[in-house]
Amino acid sequence: MAIEIKEGALKRTLDEAIAAARGRGTVDEVWLARVERLGAMGVKTYIAALGGALLAKATDSRVDSLTQYPDGGPRGYALRTTTEFLAKNNNGRFDMGARGRWPLNNRPFLGGPSRIDAFKKIHPRAKPAFDVFFDCLVDLNELDEDGAKAALTAWMRARIDVAETERKRLAEEVDLRTTARPDDLLAALDAFVQDDPEGGKRGQALAAAVFDCIAEAVHLRSINDPGAFDVSVSDQDGKTLLGIEVKQAAVKKETAMALAREAAEARLDKALLVVLHPKHQSLYREEIRSQALREWGVAVEVVEGVRELVGQAAVFSDVPSSELIAELPGHYAARMREHEVSEEGVRRWRGTVESLTSAA
Helix, strand or coil: CCCCCCHHHHHHHHHHHHHHHHCCCCCCHHHHHHHHHHHHHCCHHHHHHHHHHHHHHHHCCCCCCCECCHHHCCCCCCHHHHHHHHHHCCCCCCCCCCCCCCCCCCCCCCCCCCEHHHCCCCCHHHHHHHHHHHHHHHHHCCCCHHHHHHHHHHHHHHHHHHHHHHHHHHHHHHCCCCCCCHHHHHHHHHHHHHHCCCCCHHHHHHHHHHHHCCCCEEEECCCCCCCCCCEEEECCCCCEEEEEEEECCCCCHHHHHHHHHHHHHCCCCEEEEEECCCCCCCCCHHHHHHHHHHHHCCEEEEEECHHHHHHHHHHCCCCCHHHHHHHHHHHHHHHHHHCCCCHHHHHHHHHHHHHHHHHC
């Protein structure tokens, strides 16, 4: 019979593990080394999956850690459920590796067999990380509840340390300020975003950074997260106020209408479409506004290009434009790191800003 683990039990186990990891007492050195080794290999899905498996076993030691679906065996369970619970209750306290609400929403877990020991389609570059992950699950299956809790505490200690290191690094990036002329900075931003979009990461990170300058709560969705909106702005209570879609490709009116529908489904009454593509043909914005309001009850605005994005933010916020320009480079560098823009890209951006600042 499959095993269903209640959220209340998961929450108690998670709270205990976080408290134990933060206590800075001794942890299981073998499991700590395993988690650190897996983390260093850089295949983030397996880091998150191991966390979910540890949480499940520490909560109910009956589970078969080599299953990912309840139909994987008599003691099968939903690995996706426990991993998503871990993501939902993260709140920035630890680094899960894979970001977003659905950490296992990719291969080999998505659409894979019910048992992890039946996984066959492993990308060659990910095979070494999978082997470490698999060996961890084999050993985890032999642990009792206390042993599993000790292993989970070790995972939590390692991933808390990763999160703290990343926060320090991001803080250093935010310190990147500039005294460059606004026109020079905007020209540099435009060239940087267009030079290598990196699959849209540079543009999405820029939109989040711009709103970081004028809003308190801005969420940048993971590049692999299938949820609505690339960027969203929330109030202090966590209620989403604005959904933002960023496109680094030429788009048509239908893209704006799809955004209006998604906003309506999310019970939002406003949304922003940001188009950052040099050959994009301007949309008829009044038609988009009218149709979106008529069909979906959503106010949709379109901004086209880096200059307009920054300019609109400056005009419609109470933040002085000079302060926005000064702070934007640092917020952008931090968001690029969060969004996994290439190290080369981040270094190039820092060099560009430092060059502009010295020349000012």
